[in-house]
Amino acid sequence: MIYLDNAATSFPKPEKVYEEIARCMREYCANPGRSGHAMSIEAGRAVMQARDTISSLFNISNPLQLVFTKNATEALNIAIKGGLKPGDHAITTGMEHNSVIRPLKTLERDFGVELSIVRGNDFGEIQPEDIGRCIRPNTKLIAATLSSNVNGIILPVKEIGAIARDKGITFLVDGSQGAGSVTIDVEDMNIDMLAFPGHKGLLGPQGTGGLYVREGVHINCLMQGGTGSSSESVLQPEFMPDYMESGTLNTPGIVGLGFGASFIKSFGIENIKHYKSELIKRLHEGIVDIKEAKLYSKSDINKNSGIVALCFKNMDSNEISSLLDRKYHIATRAGLHCAPLAHKSLGTLKCGLVRLSVGCFNTVEEIDFTISALNEISREVQKN
Amino acid sequence: MIYLDNAATSFPKPEKVYEEIARCMREYCANPGRSGHAMSIEAGRAVMQARDTISSLFNISNPLQLVFTKNATEALNIAIKGGLKPGDHAITTGMEHNSVIRPLKTLERDFGVELSIVRGNDFGEIQPEDIGRCIRPNTKLIAATLSSNVNGIILPVKEIGAIARDKGITFLVDGSQGAGSVTIDVEDMNIDMLAFPGHKGLLGPQGTGGLYVREGVHINCLMQGGTGSSSESVLQPEFMPDYMESGTLNTPGIVGLGFGASFIKSFGIENIKHYKSELIKRLHEGIVDIKEAKLYSKSDINKNSGIVALCFKNMDSNEISSLLDRKYHIATRAGLHCAPLAHKSLGTLKCGLVRLSVGCFNTVEEIDFTISALNEISREVQKN
Numbered sequence: 001m002i003y004l005d006n007a008a009t010s011f012p013k014p015e016k017v018y019e020e021i022a023r024c025m026r027e028y029c030a031n032p033g034r035s036g037h038a039m040s041i042e043a044g045r046a047v048m049q050a051r052d053t054i055s056s057l058f059n060i061s062n063p064l065q066l067v068f069t070k071n072a073t074e075a076l077n078i079a080i081k082g083g084l085k086p087g088d089h090a091i092t093t094g095m096e097h098n099s100v101i102r103p104l105k106t107l108e109r110d111f112g113v114e115l116s117i118v119r120g121n122d123f124g125e126i127q128p129e130d131i132g133r134c135i136r137p138n139t140k141l142i143a144a145t146l147s148s149n150v151n152g153i154i155l156p157v158k159e160i161g162a163i164a165r166d167k168g169i170t171f172l173v174d175g176s177q178g179a180g181s182v183t184i185d186v187e188d189m190n191i192d193m194l195a196f197p198g199h200k201g202l203l204g205p206q207g208t209g210g211l212y213v214r215e216g217v218h219i220n221c222l223m224q225g226g227t228g229s230s231s232e233s234v235l236q237p238e239f240m241p242d243y244m245e246s247g248t249l250n251t252p253g254i255v256g257l258g259f260g261a262s263f264i265k266s267f268g269i270e271n272i273k274h275y276k277s278e279l280i281k282r283l284h285e286g287i288v289d290i291k292e293a294k295l296y297s298k299s300d301i302n303k304n305s306g307i308v309a310l311c312f313k314n315m316d317s318n319e320i321s322s323l324l325d326r327k328y329h330i331a332t333r334a335g336l337h338c339a340p341l342a343h344k345s346l347g348t349l350k351c352g353l354v355r356l357s358v359g360c361f362n363t364v365e366e367i368d369f370t371i372s373a374l375n376e377i378s379r380e381v382q383k384n
Numbered sequence: 385m386i387y388l389d390n391a392a393t394s395f396p397k398p399e400k401v402y403e404e405i406a407r408c409m410r411e412y413c414a415n416p417g418r419s420g421h422a423m424s425i426e427a428g429r430a431v432m433q434a435r436d437t438i439s440s441l442f443n444i445s446n447p448l449q450l451v452f453t454k455n456a457t458e459a460l461n462i463a464i465k466g467g468l469k470p471g472d473h474a475i476t477t478g479m480e481h482n483s484v485i486r487p488l489k490t491l492e493r494d495f496g497v498e499l500s501i502v503r504g505n506d507f508g509e510i511q512p513e514d515i516g517r518c519i520r521p522n523t524k525l526i527a528a529t530l531s532s533n534v535n536g537i538i539l540p541v542k543e544i545g546a547i548a549r550d551k552g553i554t555f556l557v558d559g560s561q562g563a564g565s566v567t568i569d570v571e572d573m574n575i576d577m578l579a580f581p582g583h584k585g586l587l588g589p590q591g592t593g594g595l596y597v598r599e600g601v602h603i604n605c606l607m608q609g610g611t612g613s614s615s616e617s618v619l620q621p622e623f624m625p626d627y628m629e630s631g632t633l634n635t636p637g638i639v640g641l642g643f644g645a646s647f648i649k650s651f652g653i654e655n656i657k658h659y660k661s662e663l664i665k666r667l668h669e670g671i672v673d674i675k676e677a678k679l680y681s682k683s684d685i686n687k688n689s690g691i692v693a694l695c696f697k698n699m700d701s702n703e704i705s706s707l708l709d710r711k712y713h714i715a716t717r718a719g720l721h722c723a724p725l726a727h728k729s730l731g732t733l734k735c736g737l738v739r740l741s742v743g744c745f746n747t748v749e750e751i752d753f754t755i756s757a758l759n760e761i762s763r764e765v766q767k768n
Contacts, residue, residue: 031590070453099610207635224483333419
């Protein structure tokens, strides 16, 4: 099987991730930060180590400002709902995933929050000045994805961050696509809040994610509960990370995520980016010659986090994806990818797109086989 | 090491749980319910199988009404916040964990929800009629724990459920302590919403939990995001379980939880209950003879989900727990256990309690060694 669905979840993980999750579960998986016994302390230490590793990957100076969540969606919901009041205005882009759009649209519908959505061009490229033009006196949040989950287009996050900083507006980045292969520096990019999944480019397991909140940015927590701290109080403690980490953490998952991040650090983000871009370039070059195919992604290394998006004339994207799966054992994702506005920007809302998303464990041979498969499908289509 | 901290998280897990989590991660861990390829379908099928197994454990007739969460705390926050409006009244008990109390207290402080808390007797026992007496015309929610996480006392959930049903009030049960060794039947007990963790008595991994919501009980979801369904819509789909399951699920965790629940089903809840009660009885009988010790739990099989709670005269609970850990390698939890109101009921808010919580993998030999250790500590205390 050739796995080209890394934008949904990365597969496989580094061997060490599997091993350390298993070791944690079998050897020391007590409740971290709760009881004071040796095993609980070891679990707590392992969680702290993962917090440190991930913080250093994103240039987060205080790891206690990084909270673990179950996925990026939880992190985005905390970030979006924690700071907006009725009458506030938020700006986002037309390239967002539903994990950003649906919470914002819900606040707009039910809570009196105003919303502006900045559209991109035919490739989903966003101009920072278009975001600047939407700013109103009551603008409290700018939310932008690092990279589109539909066609991989990388947004000018640093430039948007500068505008937000200049105007004193909180800037939230959805790092779901790109974290792990695109450099994220919360200082350099003026990021106030960074949401990320653990199970995609960071090579950790499903059930993990996180949210960084800059010191001084106050947002309400979405959930309250046991934190193992201030146990005498019937109200949530207000210090981080406890404020936003209620209930038992996913210790083995977080341990796995930490080792995923370690793998990335030792391999080097730039090297991963370069390797993935070689695969993406090769795919583009192979597909551009296929008469029936139309590409909706860019092959430029600085504009694509690792996705090739295409469709065939007169053929539903689901049909192509299904053929790739059944006949060639190539795993891809077709349809709308939980991002209707992005497909609206690209003009593909009706047909959807076939998404081939590469990971750092894909090989050149797999890419070449995929190009051959797409060529074969194209020839079949032309025959019929 | 002797692990007597199963009320915090169970350890170890059945061998099959470890194996199937590893197999899922290494063999088929794509994104369930997202892409249409073979691996994604296999992941989706595994999640559905776990949903079915857990549903059958709790007599839930429609497994689609069961949603997976990251822990019980998330499930409780959804259940508590999803249905209460300003001006509504909620009733809970003085034996709740902070995962119930903190969300309710936050709603009381910030959102205009009224709250009544029914106190128990010296052992934390609650009289259903005391709850009945608190009902007001605007009472919309009764929330009660199945069993206390401090001393294991089992609450009369079925009787409280009958009162709630009679008055048309939504009844939420926190199954955090007891699920897996105390029979939970959502029909027989009139439970409208059941929150549970996966990593305690159900023998699954951390990072898992769930919420059952009876058909016809409408509550708002706490988070919105990608669901892999209704992708063309910028608003959350309103059907279950998608309505409450946003973002990528913890597939390997849920698979592990499913196999934990399978283990319980094949072993038999009644057998687990009986086995644990034998250990609890033995611990009580051993400790009752220790002059310095005072017990705050009951040995009666029908009144205790698996916890022995004690303190020593003139000795801080943390000191005893620390000695048990360092000198005897016995893992317990001391202090307030994130349940200040329960300790207030028991009169142990100042000193805290040592909690010995047994699991189905503890042995009689471990119990006897623990009794000896407590005897030794007692003799040391008397000498000083």
